[in-house]
Amino acid sequence: MQHIIDRFISYVTVDTESDPNSTTTPSTAKQWDLANKLVDELKQIGMQDVTIDDKSYIMATLPSNVEHEVPTVGFVAHFDTTPDFTGANVKPQIVENYDGKDIVLNAAENIILSPSYFKDLLQYKGQTLITTDGTTLLGADDKAGITEIVTAMEFLINNPEIKHGKIRVGFTPDEEIGRGAHHFDVEKFGAEWAYTMDGSQIGELEYENFNAAGAKITFKGKSVHPGYAKGKMINSMIIANDFINALPEDETPQETKGYEGFYHVHHLKGSIEETVLELIIRDHSKKKFEKRKEKIEKITAKINKKFAKQFGEDIVIAEINDQYYNMKEKVVPVKHIVDIAEKAMKEVNIKPLIKPIRGGTDGCQLSYMGLPCPNIFAGGHNFHGKYEYVPVESMQKAVEVIVKIAELTAQPNYSLPIPKSKKK
Structure with missing residues (x-):
């Protein structure tokens, strides 16, 4: 021994x-x-x-x-x-x-x-x-x-x-x-x-084992003096928070077991002008794995549509990369x-x-x-x-x-x- x-x-x-x-x-x-x-x-x-x-x-x-x-x-x-x-x-x-x-x-x-x-x-x-x-x-x-x-x-x-x-x-x-x-x-x-x-x-x-992917989500914003921010400021941290809240709250590591998949937000760093969120996507089922990645893309598209007129371009950029299968x-x-x-x-x-x-x-x-x-x-x-x-x-x-x-x-x-x- x-x-x-x-x-x-x-x-x-x-x-x-x-x-x-x-x-x-x-x-x-x-x-x-x-x-x-x-x-x-x-x-x-x-x-x-x-x-x-x-x-x-x-x-x-x-x-x-x-x-x-x-x-x-x-x-x-x-x-x-x-x-x-x-x-x-x-x-x-x-x-x-x-x-x-x-x-x-x-x-x-x-x-x-x-x-x-x-x-x-x-x-x-x-x-x-x-x-x-x-x-x-x-x-x-x-x-x-x-x-x-x-x-x-x-x-x-x-x-x-x-x-x-x-x-x-x-x-x-x-x-x-x-x-x-x-x-x-x-x-x-x-x-x-x-x-x-x-x-x-x-x-x-x-x-x-899980099918696995990593995602890096970048949120853009516009910084304006808070006293004059009405209709002008876009706080990227708040948008990132909305993104996280759009994910299923019961599909996280602490809420799942066995064959159940999840989304796991593991890093978040931001300011008014830019916030970067990193998360991983996991699922044993290849079909469900693909749907999870589609979920990220749908949330991204929805937020971009919401801010299209005010921001003038995509306010959220999602990069998803498969890691292993x-x-x-x-x-x-x-x-x-x-x-x-x-x-x-x-x-x-x-x-x-x-x-x-x-x-x-x-x-x-x-x-x-x-x-x-x-x-x-x-x-x-x-x-x-x-x-x-x-x-x-x-x-x-x-x-x-x-x-x-x-x-x-x-x-x-x-x-x-x-x-x-x-x-x-």
Whole structure:
């Protein structure tokens, strides 16, 4: 257990926050700090063909130790952390034998991680938790995934009696800003399929995700002295507020679950003359996804029509860009790769939680790039904020799942769960 803790802490204490406003890859120079560290570590544990390209994409190989032909399987994780909350100066706290009560993250700021609010904590009574100190995020998203992949590869190298095929490992930058797969060389990676170790609680196994788009809405205005503004001033902030109020109030992240889609306003900055609103659009259904984008365009058109005479040109400009699509379309034709992961979990005494991702991973884009890529739990909770934590036992179990997948796919005729429809 201590080995996993030490490795994880060595990763999360390196600041790798990505930047959506940057045009470089990686988007921040500091991501190279962990990337170079990972390259050295992969070489030290005995991985082969360890490479890092000019955009910091890392790949490595664990050669097959069986004579017969078996598929090449990959495992992928990202080393950047979200810009939603600071990842600088992370100071992890270890909570051993968690007693099910409140955890004081920061006494001075009265920041409490409480099971009365975060009920998932109660699943981990008696376990060892790693938390933040209440001033930063933790970075389990996705440095827990990296920890698990590196640890699993090290275990297989140190235990050659465990048979496995060729395994490819890939670590990416900028996943948190939607660019993690943009420069991923699928052909070079050379795997028949892969798994992202980027899910949350133990047991998660996902092969469905949102269709996703981002929208930038710019509102124009006219600034006039307020004492003489009658019939002349146009306050862009008020128009932006009207736009937000025109969105369905019950279709936000905090009001939806499961397969329900949403609109999420995440940034708003303005003045009388100009206001810029940024939002994301999400839906599992492609049809509903398209209707959501149409909704944005209809609200835009309605406001423009209202102000056409007074403003003289479009007062609202909407830019909508698709980000990624539901991987289900690409994974279902090769559903056996999900069955393998499910079987692996069951064989290491984990109850699989097969459900849709209310978000996205590198695997979403990779699946459309020719590398089918379901998502497996990495163990963390409350990502992207100061209440983030990860149970060490969940990371250990993720390592076991990776090892078991390697074993199962190395069998000459690896057995899969029989679909219920085929059982007699």
